[in-house]
Amino acid sequence: MKSNWLKISVSMIAALVVALAITSGYAANNSKQPAKQLPKLLDLGADKCVPCRMMFPVLDQLKKDYKGQLDVQFIDVWKNQKAAGDYKIRSIPTQIFFDAKGKEIYRHVGFISEEDIVKAFKDHGVKLKEPAKPKK
Numbered sequence: 001m002k003s004n005w006l007k008i009s010v011s012m013i014a015a016l017v018v019a020l021a022i023t024s025g026y027a028a029n030n031s032k033q034p035a036k037q038l039p040k041l042l043d044l045g046a047d048k049c050v051p052c053r054m055m056f057p058v059l060d061q062l063k064k065d066y067k068g069q070l071d072v073q074f075i076d077v078w079k080n081q082k083a084a085g086d087y088k089i090r091s092i093p094t095q096i097f098f099d100a101k102g103k104e105i106y107r108h109v110g111f112i113s114e115e116d117i118v119k120a121f122k123d124h125g126v127k128l129k130e131p132a133k134p135k136k
Contacts, residue, residue, distance in 0.1 A: 039100050039126045040071040041117060045093035046078040051111045052093040058114050065114070065131035070121075099126055 043059055045052030056074075063072045077084035077092060087096060090109075097106040097120055105124040112120075121128055 037100050037102065038069060038071045039121060039128075040073065040098040040102075041121075042087070042096045042098065043072075043074045043093055044077050044083065044087055044089050044096070045074065046076050048078070049092055054111050055093050055095075058112070058117070061114055062117065066128055069128050097121060097124065097126075099124070 041059075041062065043052075043055055045055060047053070059072050059074055062070060066072075075083045077089055083089075087094070093110065095108045095112055095117070096104055097108075097117075099105050105126070106120050108116075108120065118128055
């Protein structure tokens with residue numbers, strides 16, 4: 001009789017521990033803060049447009065230099081014509097600058113350098129930290 005009581009007690013304790021672990025994990029996973037929204041640069045162009053292709057290294061460098069500070073995206077409007085209409089694109093490439101709340105703060109048409117992009121954000125109240133300079 002004591003053996004059965006011991007087995008039942010151990011089983012109940014094990015079940016309780018498992019239940020607590022599951023509910024604790026659930027609570028931890030569902031209490032995460034929403035992801036921090038970043039300022040965004042949206043470049044609308046096309047893969048086969050020469051000035052648009054000139055933007056690709058600039059966009060890639062921005063993604064590296066301002067990772068965690070700036071969301072950099074590209075949409076090919078020849079492949080996604082709906083986006084061209086949604087963003088009222090008349091000429092490509094067009095860069096649309098958004099603040100961290102998602103509000104459009106500036107537009108530029110044509111090629112633009114990384115320095116001018118950072119300056120445009122700064123001129124419109126978005127502060128980006130200078131990227132770390134590579135060691136020689």
